[in-house]
Amino acid sequence: MASNFWTSTHYKELKDPEEVNVVHPLDAQRGISVEDFRLIKLHMSNYISKLAQHIKIRQRVIATAVTYMRRVYTRKSLTEYEPRLVAPTCLYLACKAEESVVHAKLLVFYMKKLYADEKFRYEIKDILEMEMKVLEALNFYLVVFHPYRSLPEFLQDSGINDTSMTHLTWGLVNDTYRMDLILIHPPFLITLACIYIASVHKEKDIRTWFEELSVDMNIVKNIAMEILDFYENHRLFTEERVHAAFNKLATNP
Amino acid sequence: MAKEIKTGEIVALKKIRMDNEREGFPITAIREIKILKKLHHENVIHLKEIVTSPGRDRDDQGKPDNNKYKGGIYMVFEYMDHDLTGLADRPGLRFTVPQIKCYMKQLLTGLHYCHVNQVLHRDIKGSNLLIDNEGNLKLADFGLARSFSHDHTGNLTNRVITLWYRPPELLLGATKYGPAIDMWSVGCIFAELLNGKPILPGKTESEQLNKIYELCGSPDENNWPGVSKMPWYGQMKSSRPLKRRVREIYRHFDRHALELLEKMLVLDPAQRISAKDALDAEYFWTDPLPCDPKSLPTYESSHEFQTKKKRQQMRHNEEAAKKQKLQHPPQQHSRLPPQQHGVGQSHAAPHWPAGPNHPMNNNAPPPQIPAGGPGGHYYGKPRGGAPGQNRYPPSGNQPGGYNNQSRGGYSSGSYPPQGRGAPYAAGPRGPSGGYGVGPPNYSQGGGQYGGSGGSGRGQNPMGGARNQQYGWQ
Numbered sequence A: 001m002a003s004n005f006w007t008s009t010h011y012k013e014l015k016d017p018e019e020v021n022v023v024h025p026l027d028a029q030r031g032i033s034v035e036d037f038r039l040i041k042l043h044m045s046n047y048i049s050k051l052a053q054h055i056k057i058r059q060r061v062i063a064t065a066v067t068y069m070r071r072v073y074t075r076k077s078l079t080e081y082e083p084r085l086v087a088p089t090c091l092y093l094a095c096k097a098e099e100s101v102v103h104a105k106l107l108v109f110y111m112k113k114l115y116a117d118e119k120f121r122y123e124i125k126d127i128l129e130m131e132m133k134v135l136e137a138l139n140f141y142l143v144v145f146h147p148y149r150s151l152p153e154f155l156q157d158s159g160i161n162d163t164s165m166t167h168l169t170w171g172l173v174n175d176t177y178r179m180d181l182i183l184i185h186p187p188f189l190i191t192l193a194c195i196y197i198a199s200v201h202k203e204k205d206i207r208t209w210f211e212e213l214s215v216d217m218n219i220v221k222n223i224a225m226e227i228l229d230f231y232e233n234h235r236l237f238t239e240e241r242v243h244a245a246f247n248k249l250a251t252n253p
Numbered sequence B: 001m002a003k004e005i006k007t008g009e010i011v012a013l014k015k016i017r018m019d020n021e022r023e024g025f026p027i028t029a030i031r032e033i034k035i036l037k038k039l040h041h042e043n044v045i046h047l048k049e050i051v052t053s054p055g056r057d058r059d060d061q062g063k064p065d066n067n068k069y070k071g072g073i074y075m076v077f078e079y080m081d082h083d084l085t086g087l088a089d090r091p092g093l094r095f096t097v098p099q100i101k102c103y104m105k106q107l108l109t110g111l112h113y114c115h116v117n118q119v120l121h122r123d124i125k126g127s128n129l130l131i132d133n134e135g136n137l138k139l140a141d142f143g144l145a146r147s148f149s150h151d152h153t154g155n156l157t158n159r160v161i162t163l164w165y166r167p168p169e170l171l172l173g174a175t176k177y178g179p180a181i182d183m184w185s186v187g188c189i190f191a192e193l194l195n196g197k198p199i200l201p202g203k204t205e206s207e208q209l210n211k212i213y214e215l216c217g218s219p220d221e222n223n224w225p226g227v228s229k230m231p232w233y234g235q236m237k238s239s240r241p242l243k244r245r246v247r248e249i250y251r252h253f254d255r256h257a258l259e260l261l262e263k264m265l266v267l268d269p270a271q272r273i274s275a276k277d278a279l280d281a282e283y284f285w286t287d288p289l290p291c292d293p294k295s296l297p298t299y300e301s302s303h304e305f306q307t308k309k310k311r312q313q314m315r316h317n318e319e320a321a322k323k324q325k326l327q328h329p330p331q332q333h334s335r336l337p338p339q340q341h342g343v344g345q346s347h348a349a350p351h352w353p354a355g356p357n358h359p360m361n362n363n364a365p366p367p368q369i370p371a372g373g374p375g376g377h378y379y380g381k382p383r384g385g386a387p388g389q390n391r392y393p394p395s396g397n398q399p400g401g402y403n404n405q406s407r408g409g410y411s412s413g414s415y416p417p418q419g420r421g422a423p424y425a426a427g428p429r430g431p432s433g434g435y436g437v438g439p440p441n442y443s444q445g446g447g448q449y450g451g452s453g454g455s456g457r458g459q460n461p462m463g464g465a466r467n468q469q470y471g472w473q
Helices: A025-029 A034-055 A059-075 A083-097 A104-114 A124-137 A151-158 A163-176 A187-201 A207-212 A217-236 A239-250 B027-038 B084-088 B097-116 B180-195 B205-216 B255-264 B275-279 B304-324 B417-421
Strands: B003-006 B009-016 B047-052 B073-078 B129-131 B137-139
Touching (some): A034 A059, A034 A083, A034 A239, A083 A104, B097 B137
Antiparallel strands (some): B009 B073, B047 B073, B129 B137
16 A cells, blocks of 8 residues: 555554553453463464465565464453454455455465464354454454565666565564564554664675665664564463363453 | 534534445445545545444345444545535526636546546546535545556556546547546536536437537547547447537637637547646636635525425425415526526435425435435436436446446435435526526625625515525625
């Protein structure tokens, strides 16, 4: 979507980090911690990617879907908005919003194919019903700007647009959707943070280029630190912990 | 028309129909919402918010439905008093030159903004151009609009734009197109404003194309390189070569107006003028200059459907007057547009409460938000209806529209069934009702319906005893 980010709902709805990781009181009653909350969102982001890759949906649509899902949980509880239904529904909605429609039937087919687990089994009517609830939860705020858009431009401009850098930064941007960064920071800063990490990793000195940009490098470095922290902790996010978190959700307080 | 009084503010509602949707929330509505949320311009309608009506909504059959959201989602817009068609339809009303320039300039400014933001409107026509009482014109109804990319790579549907305003490339089956399609519609509207009536009122796609050929000449590889490769060129080409006659037919137009119109009504989309270039046209920079919107006269609220409604009421009033044998001579009003209607039309729109004593003003109590019936209409355009009877030809019907019946638009189904056939009084600009009223003189600037008391002006042209009020605002 063209048009100006600074006048968009995306910009207006950006949140402080403290606002994003607030566990809904209903979930807290079930013993969900901030860590559990984060874990479930991460797990659901992975679920969306996996599902989308099977249906062969573009990365951008995945990014939009994950953003929708994360937006929903800034307002709604996991208890009332079952993540295993919300996630595919967000994908379904994102496909429409990004003009690459996938029929509900196909989506449901792959959901069943991917997970034999009862808890992931939903029918078309469940998706359609949840779609309305998701739209309401999003307050019909569907426009998402992604860090991908400015990526090629920045790489070109900084003069490090070789294939390996492109691949690395693109992958880094993909991984930012496992966090809530897209809800918190303007997308181009996320792009810059990914380029920053990649440049340090590949030992390409583009400090002068960064200095010439009129952006607050502290924010960029902070985002980069968050991404690196995420990688650091990534191996701690085990299946068991995800299960434990979901089990808490299933218990009645 | 849907009105809601919320914190004293009047807004317009557009209902998003969820019936017959197998794929959940309609993608057309998603497009419209996304597009409207990203467009912020004084000449583009402002989407205030989206509301869902709480609780269960009655559906058309009155039976409860499993999906509690069915029929209960509305887009809330700023309220606009008029649409261009409604305004132009006001009997006897003639726009002044500065007024036409003012509307055209705003239309082009709004459209240029859309095009810069890579949005095609795809349904530019008079009833989608809303005008408020401060003379501001805004583009509305983005139900068929789409984002486009500049390389025109995507395949888009050619079943868009109301037939009379549909450009030749769509009629010839193009699926790759750009902003030029909207500019054709603008040209049609421009000519309509100058001409006083629609210029290309085709009934079918082939008739439409023939009308275009008769006006603009038949396309060939000289005036439109590549035309012979258009999908439907073979079956839709002109039987004999025709000459371009725009200049001849509209020779009475002002020189600069004609010059601009010539550039808009160009067959080849690649050579058609862009909104930006049109704004630079001599027409807008020569005397008389476009007027300030604020200086325009304000009119009683008029939408296309309301002018229709008024005609019906007038007819009732007239009948009542005849019964009473109150045959006063018609009064000439210098400022007020007389209420006219075609004679002898069969009006069959029982859903308008038009009793003989029904007041003429439009201050009927506004329907509440969750109203299931006519309240769900967006700017109240009449939907559906038998072809030929309707004032407007069916709009381009896009697959997967809100409601696939009868029109690509919204909610034709939410009229009560008997209302479906509500004819737009055929021939709205036809012979006047025989009241012998001349066209009112809308003098530029001072047109606020005067300032003196309303006693003399509120009179019914038929001399009926009713206390009629023209609700100048």
